Amino acid sequence: xxxxxxxxxxxxxxxxxxxxxxxxxxxxxxxxxxxxxxxxxxxxxxxxxxxxxxxxxxxxxxxxxxxxxxxxxxxxxxxxxxxxxxxxxxxxxxxxxxxxxxxxxxxxxxxxxxxxxxxxxxxxxxxxxxxxxxxxxxxxxxxxxxxxxxxxxxxxxxxxxxxxxxxxxxxxxxxxxxxxxxxxxxxxxxxxxxxxxxxxxxxxxxxxxxxxxxxxxxxxxxxxxxxxxxxxxxxxxxxxxxx
Amino acid sequence: xxxxxxxxxxxxxxxxxxxxxxxxxxxxxxxxxxxxxxxxxxxxxxxxxxxxxxxxxxxxxxxxxxxxxxxxxxxxxxxxxxxxxxxxxxxxxxxxxxxxxxxxxxxxxxxxxxxxxxxxxxxxxxxxxxxxxxxxxxxxxxxxxxxxxxxxxxxxxxxxxxxxxxxxxxxxxxxxxxxxxxxxxxxxxxxxxxxxxxxxxxxxxxxxxxxxxxxxxxxxxxxxxxxxxxxxxxxxxxxxxxxxxxxxxxxxxxxxxxxxxxxxxxxxxxxxxxxxxxxxxxxxxxxxxxxxxxxxxxxxxxxxxxxxxxxxxxxxxxxxxxxxxxxxxxxxxxxxxxxxxxxxxxxxxxxxxxxxxxxxxxxxxxxxxxxxxxxxxxxxxxxxxxxxxxxxxxxxxxxxxxx
Numbered sequence: 001x002x003x004x005x006x007x008x009x010x011x012x013x014x015x016x017x018x019x020x021x022x023x024x025x026x027x028x029x030x031x032x033x034x035x036x037x038x039x040x041x042x043x044x045x046x047x048x049x050x051x052x053x054x055x056x057x058x059x060x061x062x063x064x065x066x067x068x069x070x071x072x073x074x075x076x077x078x079x080x081x082x083x084x085x086x087x088x089x090x091x092x093x094x095x096x097x098x099x100x101x102x103x104x105x106x107x108x109x110x111x112x113x114x115x116x117x118x119x120x121x122x123x124x125x126x127x128x129x130x131x132x133x134x135x136x137x138x139x140x141x142x143x144x145x146x147x148x149x150x151x152x153x154x155x156x157x158x159x160x161x162x163x164x165x166x167x168x169x170x171x172x173x174x175x176x177x178x179x180x181x182x183x184x185x186x187x188x189x190x191x192x193x194x195x196x197x198x199x200x201x202x203x204x205x206x207x208x209x210x211x212x213x214x215x216x217x218x219x220x221x222x223x224x225x226x227x228x229x230x231x232x233x234x235x236x237x238x239x240x241x242x243x
Numbered sequence: 244x245x246x247x248x249x250x251x252x253x254x255x256x257x258x259x260x261x262x263x264x265x266x267x268x269x270x271x272x273x274x275x276x277x278x279x280x281x282x283x284x285x286x287x288x289x290x291x292x293x294x295x296x297x298x299x300x301x302x303x304x305x306x307x308x309x310x311x312x313x314x315x316x317x318x319x320x321x322x323x324x325x326x327x328x329x330x331x332x333x334x335x336x337x338x339x340x341x342x343x344x345x346x347x348x349x350x351x352x353x354x355x356x357x358x359x360x361x362x363x364x365x366x367x368x369x370x371x372x373x374x375x376x377x378x379x380x381x382x383x384x385x386x387x388x389x390x391x392x393x394x395x396x397x398x399x400x401x402x403x404x405x406x407x408x409x410x411x412x413x414x415x416x417x418x419x420x421x422x423x424x425x426x427x428x429x430x431x432x433x434x435x436x437x438x439x440x441x442x443x444x445x446x447x448x449x450x451x452x453x454x455x456x457x458x459x460x461x462x463x464x465x466x467x468x469x470x471x472x473x474x475x476x477x478x479x480x481x482x483x484x485x486x487x488x489x490x491x492x493x494x495x496x497x498x499x500x501x502x503x504x505x506x507x508x509x510x511x512x513x514x515x516x517x518x519x520x521x522x523x524x525x526x527x528x529x530x531x532x533x534x535x536x537x538x539x540x541x542x543x544x545x546x547x548x549x550x551x552x553x554x555x556x557x558x559x560x561x562x563x564x565x566x567x568x569x570x571x572x573x574x575x576x577x578x579x580x581x582x583x584x585x586x587x588x589x590x591x592x593x594x595x596x597x598x599x600x601x602x603x604x605x606x607x608x609x610x611x612x613x614x615x616x617x618x619x620x621x622x623x624x625x626x627x628x629x630x631x632x633x634x635x636x637x638x639x640x641x642x643x644x645x646x
Contacts, residue, residue, distance in 0.1 A: 028377060029377070030374040030375070030377065031374065032374060032375075083375070085375060085376075103375060104375070172373070172375065172376070174369075174371065174376055177371045177372050177373050177376055178301065178369065178370065178371060178372070179370045179371065179372050180298065180301040180302055181301075182372040183372075184302075200373050200375060202372075202373050202374050202375070203372060203373060206372060
């Protein structure tokens with residue numbers, strides 16, 4: 001009888017330790033973020049976790065504003081995040097209790113996939129970057145593969161410099177990603193036979209030569225994986241669909 | 244006449260209510276549309292302007308080009324008095340005197356700048372090629388409109404609206420009035436017809452207004468009573484036709500009217516036993532001769548009464564001749580019929596007619612199936628009974644012969 005009671009106690013403890021109260025903070029209203037949030041909720045419920053608004057053991061943060069808010073607080077619980085373009089900008093790779101999944105693949109990986117897919121020879125890649133983004137871009141763009149070409153207001157300023165290169169990579173720089181600027185840049189590249197590619201999935205509509213496609217289903221699964229497990233890596237790579 | 248006036252008043256009231264409703268709704272819709280023009284239309288025009296000018300500024304971020312474009316737009320649109328770009332860092336307006344004057348507190352709302360000018364603030368967002376970067380508000384595009392121009396347009400709109408409404412209203416009234424006149428002509432004809440009808444009724448001394456329900460009831464009662472009386476008289480006539488008034492027995496007509504037509508066919512079908520008896524008062528001629536016909540009638544009357552009282556309802560007594568009575572007994576045997584005849588004799592003998600002796604009768608009986616083989620031949624039975632009556636008379640009277 002005593003053995004049975006001990007077994008039940010241990011079993012109950014095991015079950016309660018596995019199931020966690022999870023808070024989800026989504027600071028983005030963009031469709032992919034909402035889709036991932038819904039999917040994460042579904043998987044968490046399936047795994048027996050409770051979605052709560054307060055007193056949570058794990059907090060899932062979607063979007064940069066949610067991260068900025070969270071960094072202002074000092075809390076001991078585990079934070080799992082995604083949809084943060086530049087986690088290194090906030091030093092999240094060093095922050096205790098922060099685990100995340102990248103929302104765009106590292107440029108080097110995208111470059112490798114481009115070479116492999118289009119059977120291209122390896123050459124240096126030009127990356128137009130606005131002045132204000134240079135410091136961040138340097139973190140992600142290794143010098144041996146990428147050449148940062150800075151501009152002030154419009155990428156049109158550096159169109160001449162781009163002609164020296166064969167490949168152009170579009171970095172998630174807000175100035176480059178302005179509708180007018182990207183259309184200009186793509187047109188220029190097409191007119192001058194430059195291969196233009198990016199890791200941002202939804203740029204495929206602009207007729208780029210190569211774009212990595214994000215696997216949002218896998219992204220949601222990896223966020224749940226980080227909720228349930230302690231990962232050796234602080235930031236998991238962006239899951240991309242294999243072509 | 245009263246209903247006609249009431250109808251007329253109702254028509255006029257409906258017409259007035261209709262006109263008022265139409266005017267109210269037209270007024271509301273005109274003003275509402277004017278306000279829609281002012282708010283929605285101006286804000287939509289301003290949004291298109293903002294988009295276009297923003298695009299130009301992004302494509303060619305040259306401040307002289309921007310100024311020139313703004314100047315062209317302001318000059319090309321008569322209702323536009325000025326344009327401004329406002330953001331955190333700078334204010335950019337054409338004409339310059341607008342700088343510092345416009346303040347955007349509410350988006351897409353019309354605000355008063357001066358007596359002559361109104362302005363509308365359209366928020367400008369930074370548009371990105373990717374969803375990963377959320378739209379960021381850059382500032383405001385402000386369109387300053389000339390109040391006079393707007394009011395001119397609004398007034399023109401209201402005036403046009405009123406004119407169209409009035410046109411529809413007047414056309415509607417004309418149509419209603421023409422219909423009403425037509426209807427009125429018909430009503431007048433109807434009224435004339437009614438008055439003529441009334442005067443005709445008066446002329447034939449039938450005042451339709453004085454004709455009361457009570458009189459109809461009385462007439463109906465009278466008709467009912469008369470019908471009842473006629474029916475009774477009819478029954479009485481029928482009864483008289485088949486009844487002998489002296490004895491109260493059936494007469495020979497009854498044989499023709501009922502016995503031959505209904506009774507004999509029934510007898511033939513059912514083949515039930517039947518006895519016929521002919522009763523004849525003995526020495527009746529001497530009673531008449533000695534005591535007169537009055538005594539004779541008295542005897543016959545009493546004889547009839549006794550017969551009626553003695554026999555059953557199903558038996559049929561018929562005065563067959565002067566002092567002869569035929570009785571049809573639908574009974575099984577002649578013996579049973581004889582019992583009834585004997586009872587009649589007993590009763591008759593008891594009667595004192597003041598003639599110094601009792602009155603008796605003789606009878607002859609015949610029956611089916613004892614005397615005839617098949618039913619239906621009543622005449623044969625009567626004939627046999629008559630022969631037996633004769634035999635009874637011959638044998639000394641006051642007796643009954645059954646075979």
